[in-house]
Amino acid sequence: xxxxxxxxxxxxxxxxxxxxxxxxxxxxxxxxxxxxxxxxxxxxxxxxxxxxxxxxxxxxxxxxxxxxxxxxxxxxxxxxxxxxxxxxxxxxxxxxxxxxxxxxxxxxxxxxxxxxxxxxxxxxxxxxxxxxxxxxxxxxxxxxxxxxxxxxxxxxxxxxxxxxxxxxxxxxxxxxxxxxxxxxxxxxxxxxxxxxxxxxxxxxxxxxxxxxxxxxxxxxxxxxxxxxxxxxxxxxxxxxxxxxxxxxxxxxxxxxxxxxxxxxxxxxxxxxxxxxxxxxxxxxxxxxxxxxxxxxxxxxxxxxxxxxxxxxxxxxxxxxxxxxxxxxxxxxxxxxxxxxxxxxxxxxxxxxxxxxxxxxxxxxxxxxxxxxxxxxxxxxxxxxxxxxxxxxxxxxxxxxxxxxxxxxxxxxxxxxxxxxxxxxxxxxxxxxxxxxxxxxxxxxxxxxxxxxxxxxxxxxxxxxxxxxxxxxxxxxxxxxxxxxxxxxxxxxxxxxxxxxxxxxxxxxxxxxxxxxxxxxxxxxxxxxxxxxxxxxxxxxxxxxxxxxxxxxxxxxxxxxxxxxxxxxxxxxxxxxxxxxxxxxxxxxxxxxxxxxxxxxxxxxxxxxxxxxxxxxxxxxxxxxxxxxxxxxxxxxxxxxxxxxxxxxxxxxxxxxxxxxxxxxxxxxxxxxxxxxxxxxxxxxxxxxxxxxxxxxxxxxxxxxxxxxxxxxxxxxxxxxxxxxxxxxxxxxxxxxxxxxxxxxxxxxxxxxxxxxxxxxxxxxxxxxxxxxxxxxxxx
Numbered sequence: 001x002x003x004x005x006x007x008x009x010x011x012x013x014x015x016x017x018x019x020x021x022x023x024x025x026x027x028x029x030x031x032x033x034x035x036x037x038x039x040x041x042x043x044x045x046x047x048x049x050x051x052x053x054x055x056x057x058x059x060x061x062x063x064x065x066x067x068x069x070x071x072x073x074x075x076x077x078x079x080x081x082x083x084x085x086x087x088x089x090x091x092x093x094x095x096x097x098x099x100x101x102x103x104x105x106x107x108x109x110x111x112x113x114x115x116x117x118x119x120x121x122x123x124x125x126x127x128x129x130x131x132x133x134x135x136x137x138x139x140x141x142x143x144x145x146x147x148x149x150x151x152x153x154x155x156x157x158x159x160x161x162x163x164x165x166x167x168x169x170x171x172x173x174x175x176x177x178x179x180x181x182x183x184x185x186x187x188x189x190x191x192x193x194x195x196x197x198x199x200x201x202x203x204x205x206x207x208x209x210x211x212x213x214x215x216x217x218x219x220x221x222x223x224x225x226x227x228x229x230x231x232x233x234x235x236x237x238x239x240x241x242x243x244x245x246x247x248x249x250x251x252x253x254x255x256x257x258x259x260x261x262x263x264x265x266x267x268x269x270x271x272x273x274x275x276x277x278x279x280x281x282x283x284x285x286x287x288x289x290x291x292x293x294x295x296x297x298x299x300x301x302x303x304x305x306x307x308x309x310x311x312x313x314x315x316x317x318x319x320x321x322x323x324x325x326x327x328x329x330x331x332x333x334x335x336x337x338x339x340x341x342x343x344x345x346x347x348x349x350x351x352x353x354x355x356x357x358x359x360x361x362x363x364x365x366x367x368x369x370x371x372x373x374x375x376x377x378x379x380x381x382x383x384x385x386x387x388x389x390x391x392x393x394x395x396x397x398x399x400x401x402x403x404x405x406x407x408x409x410x411x412x413x414x415x416x417x418x419x420x421x422x423x424x425x426x427x428x429x430x431x432x433x434x435x436x437x438x439x440x441x442x443x444x445x446x447x448x449x450x451x452x453x454x455x456x457x458x459x460x461x462x463x464x465x466x467x468x469x470x471x472x473x474x475x476x477x478x479x480x481x482x483x484x485x486x487x488x489x490x491x492x493x494x495x496x497x498x499x500x501x502x503x504x505x506x507x508x509x510x511x512x513x514x515x516x517x518x519x520x521x522x523x524x525x526x527x528x529x530x531x532x533x534x535x536x537x538x539x540x541x542x543x544x545x546x547x548x549x550x551x552x553x554x555x556x557x558x559x560x561x562x563x564x565x566x567x568x569x570x571x572x573x574x575x576x577x578x579x580x581x582x583x584x585x586x587x588x589x590x591x592x593x594x595x596x597x598x599x600x601x602x603x604x605x606x607x608x609x610x611x612x613x614x615x616x617x618x619x620x621x622x623x624x625x626x627x628x629x630x631x632x633x634x635x636x637x638x639x640x641x642x643x644x645x646x647x648x649x650x651x652x653x654x655x656x657x658x659x660x661x662x663x664x665x666x667x668x669x670x671x672x673x674x675x676x677x678x679x680x681x682x683x684x685x686x687x688x689x690x691x692x693x694x695x696x697x698x699x700x701x702x703x704x705x706x707x708x709x710x711x712x713x714x715x716x717x718x719x720x721x722x723x724x725x726x727x728x729x730x731x732x733x734x735x736x737x738x739x740x741x742x743x744x745x746x747x748x749x750x751x752x753x754x755x756x757x758x759x760x761x762x763x764x765x766x767x768x769x770x771x772x773x774x775x776x777x778x779x
Contacts (some may be wrong), residue, residue: 019047071141328553331545351440371420420451742766
């Protein structure tokens with residue numbers, strides 16, 4: 001019986017060749033290999049695998065391993081965790097995901113149960129190689145990635161990409177980076193939760209199936225680089241439909257009538273305390289005055305009427321604090337109070353979570369708990385600490401009898417997680433302020449106050465409602481005026497924090513403080529004046545980032561980790577613009593939305609998307625397998641896709657002709673869209689291929705050279721303003737310039753704070769509404 005000829009692939013000859021002079025041996029990992037050479041060029045070749053020649057060979061002793069390797073996502077987190085673990089532990093960072101689907105193709109084998117095809121990106125190969133080397137030397141390996149599905153998936157990908165032996169690997173989870181939390185996590189390691197991994201894989205594959213199969217169709221029928229996304233397209237639909245509601249809205253006129261009244265006194269004092277009451281009912285019916293004529297008729301009757309206090313209602317009510325932050329409510333409140341975008345909020349929160357150095361004594365420490373959560377649960381130890389702080393800082397009366405228990409209203413919320421809170425309430429905002437930048441301090445202060453307030457006693461309010469009857473005689477008084485308000489009897493949590501309202505939200509009736517003269521039932525009142533006022537019904541407001549996040553959450557669309565990326569993506573794709581903090585759909589966004597609604601109704605259906613999120617939650621909980629979920633989705637989606645390929649019409653987008661002239665041929669320049677956004681191209685293409693960068697003029701002049709100031713963006717997407725004569729003139733400014741010149745010195749005015757402008761030259765401040773509409777700043 002002849003020996004089997006061993007073959008190996010020769011890279012130099014680019015073919016398989018018989019292995020000359022084969023020698024059976026083992027590699028450093030103890031795996032059997034055969035070494036030899038190429039019979040044609042002499043190159044040393046290695047063939048992996050066991051052969052009969054290995055039977056009598058003893059494998060080398062396994063390498064001695066020592067130490068404990070801990071892998072986290074970021075260098076900042078590695079520094080903080082490493083400080084708490086101390087000697088014997090080596091902490092390395094994966095710097096995010098180490099493996100993903102291929103970018104160049106679908107990378108999902110639909111026929112083979114949606115098997116994903118992963119690869120390590122080129123930019124991560126050095127990281128993975130280093131982690132593999134460190135893992136080979138370590139006796140124990142701890143995967144300490146974030147405590148959510150994304151973190152679980154990163155841990156699993158690390159095992160696979162770095163060939164880490166699962167028997168030596170442990171998964172550790174902590175929701176805050178503090179000594180106690182880390183010690184607790186390392187005392188209770190576990191294995192990889194494959195259900196969480198599968199839920200993340202299913203989401204990633206769903207997004208890839210939608211994005212990589214609809215997007216090429218949009219490139220062909222609408223414009224190059226136009227994309228669709230399973231969740232981002234639903235967010236665009238919300239914004240487009242709101243815009244169409246606004247466009248189709250027809251304002252309706254209506255009138256209200258208020259009366260300025262004073263207590264009747266004789267003789268009439270020189271100074272009288274007056275108050276305003278609003279007409280609430282006419283002959284028992286709601287006030288419905290549609291025009292000036294109707295309002296004038298009522299005013300004429302009221303001018304001849306008597307006024308009398310009909311009823312005084314005094315009461316008390318309690319106002320309870322809001323629960324501590326979830327990801328969604330934190331993004332909403334940061335938008336309302338601080339003007340942060342969702343992306344900015346999450347970046348700042350990430351830094352606070354991963355660790356801030358608090359000087360030589362403490363070193364880096366995580367200041368808040370994990371910031372991607374939909375739970376309002378608070379750990380008992382944190383509640384005890386909060387109650388101790390409240391008692392010391394405010395007194396016993398500010399403590400509720402029992403620690404409050406909050407229940408989340410969000411579908412699929414993971415109650416095992418915690419709300420976002422400070423890791424220690426004794427690290428007050430003022431104590432850590434010297435170590436934080438401005439954004440970090442403002443967000444930390446918001447989180448700290450919200451949490452402390454959530455553990456405090458309710459506020460107690462005294463309420464007052466006064467009903468006033470009016471009519472031509474004491475027996476006939478068909479008009480009911482009402483004034484109501486409240487005053488704080490005991491501030492409770494309001495001593496620390498009060499949740500902000502959306503800009504469009506009307507103040508709650510009866511919450512405003514009122515100052516009334518002493519009144520008793522039956523007291524006559526004097527009419528000082530009537531205040532008829534014309535109003536028009538208002539269309540629904542455009543979404544802000546805060547209200548869009550709330551709308552997505554209320555519909556069960558997206559999860560804490562996806563809100564910020566969704567909002568960033570739809571703006572980066574050019575579907576939505578942020579104008580005065582409002583989200584406005586572009587022409588492209590409306591066109592793409594209409595095509596998706598027509599040809600892919602399920603993909604942009606709110607209920608369908610919410611049900612898909614529920615299915616992902618069920619996969620994470622181990623209730624269903626992920627492959628059948630994908631099969632059910634793809635069966636319907638593939639039919640819609642095939643039909644769309646046949647029926648979707650080609651859309652011709654209007655090219656924006658500008659007043660710029662091509663310096664090469666004299667033709668007008670038009671706005672085009674490329675991979676990196678807008679640019680200017682010659683309308684005489686292809687005869688002339690001249691292109692220029694696109695710059696949006698803001699109507700103001702450069703204070704240094706007189707050129708036009710234009711709107712630009714940094715690589716990270718932050719807006720700034722610079723001179724169009726760059727690089728000859730390097731003038732730039734972060735604050736938005738105004739076209740009106742400074743009334744004091746004629747210099748450049750910029751938006752400084754809400755409602756106010758500031759001169760760049762003389763530093764004088766002016767109310768924007770008081771500024772005249774003038775010429776732009778000139779040389």
